[in-house]
Structure formats: structure tokens, C-alpha cells
Amino acid sequence: MRIHCPYCCTRGVEEFTYRGDATVRRPDLDAPEAAWVDYVYLRDNPAGPHAEYWYHAAGCHSWLVVRRDTRTHEIFSVQTASEVSEA
Amino acid sequence: MNDLSASLPPETGRRGKTQPMRWARGNGIRGDKTIRFTFDGRVLEAHPGDTLASALLANGVRLVGRSFKYHRPRGILSAGPEEPNALVELREGAQREPNSRATVTEVFDGLAATSQNRWPTLKHDMLGANSLLAPVFSAGFYYKTFMWPASFWEKVYEPIIRRAAGLGRAADEADPDHYEKATAFCDVLVVGSGPAGLAAARAAAGAGARVILCEQDSLTGGRLRAERVMLDDRPGWAWAQDTEKYLRALPEVRIMTRTCVFGRYDGGCFGALERVADHVAVPQAGQPRQRLWRIVAGQCILATGGIERPIVFPDNDRPGIMLAGAVRSYVNRFGVVPGRQAVIYTNNDDGLRAAADLHDAGVRVAAIVDSRQPSSTAAQAMARQVGAALFAGGAIAGTTGHTGLKAVQVRDSAGKTRRLACDLLAVSGGWNPDIALATHHRTHPVYDDALNAFVVSSPAPGLHLAGFAAGALTTDAALAQGDALGRAAAQGAGSDPATGCAMVLPRAAEKEGYAIAPLWHALGRAGQAGKAFIDFQNDVTAKDVSLAAREGFWAVEHLKRYTTLGMATDQGKTANVNALAMMAWERGRSIAQTGTTIVRPPVQPCAIGALAGTHRGRHFKPHRLPPTHDWAVEAGCVLTSNGIWQRAQWYPRPDETSWQETVNREVRSVRSSVGFCDVTTLGKIDIQGADAATLLERVYVNAWRKLPVGRARYGLMLREDGFAFDDGTTARLAENHYVMTTTTANAGAVMRHLEFCHQCLWPGLDVRFISVTDAWAQIAVAGPRSRDVLREIIDESFDLSNEAFGYMGAANVRLRDGVGGRLFRLSFSGELAYEIAVPARYGDALARLLMRVGAPYGITPYGTEALGVMRIEKGHPAGPELNGQTTAHDLGMGRMLSRKKDFIGRAMAQRTALCDAARPTLIGLKPLHASDALVAGAHLLPRGAPADAASDQGWISSSAWSPTVESWIALGFLSHGPQRHGEVIAVHNPLAGTVIEAQVVPPVFVDPEGSRLHA
């Protein structure tokens, strides 16, 4: 797989570190424990389009949100995580 | 007809000479030069350009190996990488390489090849008796025969099977050759250099694309070298040669021969194996044996041609039975005739070509057995042309000849069988497009009823199939398709459509026909006597497929696993379609309904050495060396691995007899005077920005806002699940400037974590991070005389007194010689101690300087072992305590958790179970007898309790002999630990079977008041 880093251009997947689901949102401190359990432990595992965090460890150290199809590995879009979080 | 049953004609006048079957030069052979090689110790001659297969055939060697299960004599079936039979061991000693296909092995002067899977010799193989055990080895034999009794499997059956069934022997020594990896980029990758591939590469290059053309063979041309195709009145191979020369002269074209593209992966990535030095005796100096390529291509054209199918009939595996297309390769490219009297067996017009080529090479073609009824006009014409008997609607009902074909039984359309003497049977069951690369990545092939083969109808985006791989049946069609797709691919990869100019294509002189009428089993159900092989390499027969069908294993994935069909190193390239057709027939379904399995990379075997590349031995992982490494080695240190860091473990003196003695001395020197230790390996992260303090507040459990400039603080980080993640000190160097230290092991993970917290959770914060681990050499100087030593080093204008620069102080300093550095008053040992940081390039000099100025104080370098002993003595948690399963409470740091702010892990750390006082909590342990060794991993039990899981109350995490306390000491975790100080408990080591009594003590063994620290 190759990922198009907005800063470094298209690079091989071995430069990146995978984290997982980029759709989860960190709850507020006073959120119920169930919300925190969801956030920390529970992940969907969709067969199909998915948004994931990838870290350009051997490059610019950007956290990226990569939207890709988990069945075909086709990548639809790559954005920086800060851009997504701020939106 | 009588003459046909006569014996073989006598050998020609070349009898007794070398290479008796070489009839001409062949378009791929340098006949002017002779080289020598050995096969099973026999010295034979060949010419440059020969494969081992062509050279063996030239010398009249037909028996090449024994089959996997039944040890059947086998010869050479094909002339390409699909070869299932002719597998040999190449070279000797450490370079011995088993299961090498003779059909793709280039002969070089001095090559030693050996047959395999036979004992004692190829001709007299005792294990041929396996054929008598055939019922035992039938489909599913692993699952049925050896099920009971279970103990017999390991002791009896498996050793027997392992000895009897198998392939070659791997070398017993490490591979002495080198392998390397490389990456290449192109707009258009063309795989295969037959007419379609060459035309495609030429058109793509002409349209302005950067092109890589990969050919697994040593020569370009593909089937143009195997066939006598004339293109514009010139031999097809000559056109290929000219086109290659033209392409090589273009600056943006790279032609890679001997390079097999073995896999297609995501994002336009292809794996390829270049056999750099397989065709020479020894790689040149500095040259790798093989090179593993990753090719990143915008577009790809697969011009991989096709693979001919054998026909399934009884005893169809004897040496001398060969694919018709392979026969033409040997005759035309290599100038070798694989026999002296031939029979052709075909279900299509393409197979007839072998008759003409053999005839023109002086081989007598006794008969053409054409399964079609009526036979084609082409077959009738060919039979007349070569003077062969034609059996329209005929079949081969059997063969004879133990170690080589002697005759075939031909059954004519009336059902009458007669014997025909021959030593060569050229077989064609039609051709399969080679679509393996197109089907990687889960593209499912579909069955094409017109072509009678599987094709890829909708290839992945950016992938194009050209030539026979796409079903093009003639050379003209292949050329035209390659040309058109080459241009299209160039444009798809971004070339300007205006650039491409139409090129003149040569035209084939002859009309090429195919006219296939499928024939999946020569005799049908009635004729299943004798072994009719489908998968030659794994010895799977038509009977096995029928058996699988009867026993319910008819789904293709079941068929494959039950019979092992297609699971050998050839991936069933010549077998799979025949087997599927057989299964379809057994089930009364179409082949399309039966379906096919998907294939995975690599399409050809790939040596593990090539996949490993340079990552072997000490290069398996990189080594990181701290800046004082050279000095430490000079000083005689013993090295240890700390992750990928190589660190000094201790510095023995000549008079010391054990490492324990050395470590004791190092510890005592620090505690009584002064020592130093390179701590560069700790992660160092530079943090700057107006919101740096806010970020620290959120990643550490404790408070940071009020830390003054010029001070450092210990911090603990949790994971979001509430468990401890990492710890270290962070110093504030300026208003908005901090430098954080992490543990050695977690340096990368903490960096990634900080970036995650900032970029994903709180992107609004004005803060930036950079790793400076490699930028600074950092040395701990510890012991009561450390201040005296530093006074000799630090510029005298800097006040080192306890009042001016107290515990946890941090400052930018200048050394006496002018070098700028940083000084921290930190202590891991519990003594008065400093950490001094200088730019990494001065680290070596700093170590030497410390030795010089510290000499009057008896300064002692110490290694990681003494460092570890002293941190246990002082009760500092480290890796064994921060093991991912312990909380801040467990570590005795529960009170550090701030209640005034949100931080990573706070919410989950509050979970009831994680705050349970019964959780094992950090304690110290001292054995009742000082010399009783405490071992990390031992279990803690109440005194007198049985050594079982129910009594288990904790464990030892770290232990050491303490020269300071003069006793073994340990850190560990014990249920209700802090309330049990003073209690005597049992320490059970189940590995050694020992129980030691030890007292629970506070986890600080030295200077609990901290007076040394603050001195």
C-alpha cells in the first residue's frame, strides 16, 4: 500500500504506523464510564470504507486520517488529523 | 501401418559423440563455445544459452528425477517456469539449492546438478516401491490412513512419509551469497517480452512514458524464439532482438531480463526477483546473487503469454512425454531434438506445429493423434506434409517404457488399439492464458467457453492484459494489441496523448490457427486403469479427483486441500484447469459452475534469502551506538543490547574474577565517591510553544504549570485505559521551552503519543515537538564527590553549590573549554548526582575528560548493571515495574494523580477495580538470609500457604544483590502491600522449585530520607 502524505507526497506503507479507527471521539472527563469504555476498547471492524489514523513515523510525524476500503485497500482520501479535528 | 510398430530407428552418425541430440544451433544458443557441467557426477557438454533441460536433452538424458509420492521416473515436461517434473539440486555445499527447475536454470561452465528424491540412484530407485503403496497415498491419505492410533503418527507414519515422499535437500550451512533489495519507479511496467510485450513497451516509450520491461527469461522474445514465425520475411526472434536493441537505446526504458515479476500488490506495487548471478558459478565481487525489486508503476501491461495444458491419459508421465510447445522451444531456440521418433497428440491446430518443426529437424513423425472428430483440414494437411499417420478422433490409451518412453497405445476412432514405437510424445491439450498476476489481489478469473480457458475479463484499474494473456490467438493480434495498450497505458499514466505516434508493426507471414475442441480426459471414466496424472509435481491422478468428488470434496477449495492439487511449488500451473474440468465432468456441471481457486504471490518460487535481503545475522536489526561507545570499548567494557542500543554493561578489571565482583565495585565507588554512566539512550524530546505547559498537564498525571524555569520534575504518563505508560523527568529551560526525557524503550512510542495528543485530540494547542535523543550526549555523574568533579569541568562562573543549584535544578551551562551544554541535577542512584548533556559529537571527549579530572577522586565508569542495582536499592520503578499491567496506585504513586485537571488516562484510572487496595502494590523484599537469591518472576505467597494459584498474592519484578545492604533485595508487587511492611512471606520460584522466606519492607533500601540526594 502507498499513502499520499499531504506533506511528503506518496510514500510506501512501511514508513507509516497504524493506529486504527479515526471516527472515535475522546469523551469529556465527566462522561459516563460506558462512554469511556466505548472509546478505549470498542471498535467497529467494517468490511468496506473506513477512516483510520496513520502516523508518518519515518517522515514528517504527521498523524493522518486515511479513508480507504478495507477490502480492496483503495484509498479515497488522506487528510491531516489536525485538519479533520479542527473541522 | 506395420512399420509404425517397428522398433526405433538406429541412432544417427553422431552416436558416441557429445550432444547427440543437437541438430542445429538454435536461435538462442552460442554454438561456437562449449561449456561443461555435471549431472549426477557425469560430465556433459553444453553451449552458452542452454538451460539445464535443453543441455540434458542435447545429451540424450531424458530421466531427470523421481516424483514426489510414487517415485515415478520423470523427465522434462515443459520449457519454462511451469515445469513440474524436472526439479534438481544445483551446486554443492553451502550453495546447494534444491527443487530448482531445470527448464529455467541456465547452464554455466562448472555447474553441478544432481537429481533428487531417489535412493540410491536415479535409475535404480528403491523407493519406487511406493507405487505399490499407491492406495495408501491416494487423495486424503493424510486425513484417513494415519488417523489411528494417534501415537503412531509421530513415531511411525510421519518419519516414513518424510523419508519416502519429498523433494530436494536444503543446504546444511548458512547461505554464503548476498541478496539485496531495490525499488524502481516507472509510468508503465510491461511484464513479458513476447510480441505483445515488446510492442507494448515500444508504444509506451514512444508515447513518452518511463517504461520498465521485465522478462523472466534470459532472452527477450517469448514464443518468438520458440516458434518459426516469420515477421516481414525475417525470423520473429530477429525482430525481437532488433526491438530490444532499439528499446535499450532509449533513455527512459529499462529492460530487466532474468527478472520474474512474482506478485502484484496495492497501489501499483509489484514484487520482482532479479536473478543477478544465478547463471554464473560465483557472483562477482560486490555482486548480489539475487535482487528483490519493488516496482512502483502507474500502469501495468501483462504480456505474460500462456501455459500449455497436458492431456490426461494413463501413464502420461513418462520421460519423453512433453508439451508440444516445449518441443518446439527445444527444436527452434536450443537446436535440440527431444527424440528420434515422435507421435503428436493434440486437440487443437497449434499442437500440429510441433509435427512440422520436428519433421524439418529430421525427426520422424510417426503419427498425429488428433482427438477431434473429424480432424481439422490443417491436421490432414500436416499429416500429409510430414508423412505421418493421422488418427482422427483417436486417443492415447497408454504408454510403455520404464525410465523413458518406448511406445504408445493408440486407440483409433473405431476403438481399435495398436502400439506405436516412439521415444517422444508431443502433447497439446490447449493453452491457458497466464493470468496469475492479474488475479492477485482477489480478482476472480472467469471461464471463457470460446477459448476453453480461464481469463480475466475485468482487470484491476491501471492493469491491462495483452497478447495471449488476453486471449489473442495470433502473433499479429498480439502485436496490434500490445501496441494499442502500450499507448493507452502511457496516456493512463499521464503522458500527453499527442506524443504517441503510430508505429509500423511487422506482419506474420503465416496464418496461425487454434481450432480447439476441449479434451479433458482421453478415455473418460471407462479408461481409468493405470495412473493418469493431473498434477505431476504432487502426484495427483484423475482417480484422486474422482475420489474427492465421490467423498464430497467437490468444492474447488476442498478439492485442492483434499488432494493437494496445485499445492506444490509450481502452483499447479499445468494441472489446475484439467483437474477442474475433471471435477466438473464428475459432477455433471460446467467448468464455469465449478469455479477456480485464487492464486497468491509468488507466481514462481522465491528464495527466502532474497526476501530477507541484507537483513540477516547482525544486520537483522540496526545497532545504535551511544556517543561514548568507542571510549567504552577501549576501556574494556562488556556490551549488552538494550533494545537496538548497544550499551556498556560493566567495566571489568583484570583482577576481577566475576561480573558480580565488577558490579559490586562499580556500585560501591558511586556510593562512596563518584562514578559516571552514559545515559544518552533515554529518549529526549524538545517541546516548545506557548501551550507547552498545557500539553504537559494533559499527558502527565501530575501538575506542571507552576514548574519554574530552571527546574525539572518527575512525571508519570498513563495510557488512556488508566495503566502506567512511561515515566521520566521534564525540565523547563525557558518560559515556553521544555525538554522531556523518556525511558529508553519507549522513546519512539512517547513521541508518537505526544504527536497524537496534539494533532488528533488538541490541535488548537500552540506546541511543537522534536526528538533530540541523537543530538545530545548525556552522561550521569553520580556520587558524593560528583560536585567536585563537575567543578573541574563546568565554567567557574556557574555556581554549583547546593543553594544555587539544588536537587532538580536544570540550566544551560558552558564547559571550561567553551562547549555549550546542559546540566540537570537528577539522580537515579539516590546519590548526589548530575546529568550533563553536550552536543553528541563531544560525548567521547566528555567521557575522556571525566576520566582525567575525576582520577584524583577515583572516578569509576559504571554500566547498565550497576545502574540497575542502584535504582533497585533506591526503589525507582523501571521497565519491569512499568510492564503495561500496573497502575499509578500499584506503583505507589496514586497520590500523584491530579484532581484538578483532565489528563490522558484519568477517567479510566478511576475505575473501581483499578483502585482496589487488594491489587498487588509496589513493595521491597529482603530475604531472611541475606544470601538467599531472589529471582524476578517468583511468586509471593503467605507464609505456609500451598504453592497454588489460589494463594498467589503477587510477584517479584526486579531483584539484585545489593553490595550496599549486603543482601539480596527485590522490588515486587504484593496484594495490600503497603500495609504489610514487616511481614514475612514466602517467595516461590516454580522453575527452580524453591521457597525462600523474605520480609516485606518499604521499596527504598538506601537513604530513605533522601539526605544524600539533597547534599
Ligand SMILES: [Zn+2]
Ligand atoms: Zn509525511
